[in-house]
Amino acid sequence: MSFVMGLNPMRTTGIKQLWRRACRFVAAAVAVVTISQPAYALIELDITQGNVEPMPIAISPFAGSGLQEDVAGQISQVVAADLQRSGLFRPIDPAAHIQQEMNVGTMPRFGDWRTIGSQALVTGSIAQQANGQIRAEFRLWDVFAGQQLIGQQFFTTPENWRRLAHIISDAIYQRLTGEKGYFDTRVVFIDESGPKDARRKRLAIMDQDGANVRYLTRGDDLVLTPRFSPVSQEVTYMSYVGGNPQVYLFNIETGQREVLGNFPGMTFAPRFSPDGQKVIMSLQQGSNANLYLMDLRTRRTTRLTNTAAIDTSPSFSPDGRQVVFESDRGGSQQLYVMNSNGSGAERISFGPGQYSTPVWSPRGDLIAFTKVHQGRFMIGVIRPDGKGERILTEGYHNEGPAWSPNGRVLTFFRDTVGEQGGPQVWTVDLTGYNEQLVQTPNFASDPAWSPLLD
């Protein structure tokens, strides 16, 4: 019995470096596994079709020794929760597992796993190292082929156990779907507390599953619409600091904040360019809002639109060549696509109702939006050429979609009616069938996804 299992010669260095190495190791291990795969009899999940039947998968509770017993069980639970929430997998209740008490070295009795209808099996072990770190190993098995698909190990500090679980989930997701995962990511959002007519809003960040909420501002100033940099641990957002609403840049690691540019009016609705080097935003002057681009290195600003209208919510295509935005230049809010130098704007939304908050998928194939029609607020997607509009969710108030880094899931906020009502963060996948609430400590709005962490 031989396993594709790399050894990772770790030295005691900073957590971040360790994680970079761990991630590189993931890539290497996956590559090795891929090469060793024969082209037959392997389970695969096609997620390009609508309404996929979730794949039954067994995640055997990870084995732990001594101190790590609790952590081991929790890691396998987080993996199961990640996979379940994706809507693509149906983890089988561990109580129904016939083969119990497995560790990463236990050979599966594949017949037992087939009996309970499992197509894939995950096993793992967590062990305490002498230096205080933990070693985590896991394997993904194809139950029908009786074959290992992935074998990997990681070293990290015990506090990092949730990230470890998400990295394992991503590896499983990628191996079985052929697409990159999105579990080892974070979401920046606005935490909302207090009564509806005196809301306190704080910039906050959490893991994509709602864990590890951390507050980045104290709530003294109104803050809105944070967006993650695609390349760094930075966020751009709008703040009313000093009673002067402007777009800011915030460094999550250092906590430093700086105003972007010296504009003669309110700036809002910021978003990074795909290379992270520029921020596109609206500038309000009198009755009109126009779009501007600011180069973060040279600090030069370029005006992109010049209309007697409200042009806002700009979002770049992933190749950086085009920008989608909303404008009421034609009388009501509609979506327009223009070249990134501001030329050639063309309307792409023509259905009944108002279209707003467009955001271009990181895959480039779709634009997500909020649509308001007859008092109903919907989240939908449309192709950049204006064809193929689909509504994914619809109700009293759904607003502000943002894409997962793999372009398969949207996060947005849903508000509820009345004085006690408030927004919560949800996700919906591209089929529209899999809606999930993200549990947050308070009301929460304006979610935006980070890229995959490194």
Place this chain on the structure above:
Amino acid sequence: MSKTLFARGARFAAVVAVCLVAAACSQTRPELTSGNSSVAAGSGQDFVVNVGDRVFFLNNQSSLDGAARGVLDKQAQWLQHYKNYSITIEGHADERGTRQYNIALGARRAAAVREYLVAKGISPSRIKTISYGKERPVAVCNAASCWSQNRRAVTVLNGQ
């Protein structure tokens, strides 16, 4: 030069006219404003109670209707008289729109009020504007009656 003098003269005439009207309404208090007499004339409370500090808008609109123009005419007269105040016009939207657009819509409403007051002779240097979009509702029920109260522009006095 002579134009400026004339403008000043015109403004003075307007104030005098208002004083006369006010005096007619309230014989015992020959002051600018009428109405609640327990409120000190020229105070912030006077402005809110006797003049009216806010105007309202139709859904997705920023145009001023007759009622709004009436309130703003009174605001302009009051501000002509009490020249030591500067003002901030706060533009707001209701919750039944998307966030970014509502920020711009609130700004558009504040701009409409600003333009009107400037046309009525209030110096632009006394006026600041800010938009809160849908972030600062005053009425929180889930009904058209509440949403219409939130679609507003509020003139806030900035200290004497």
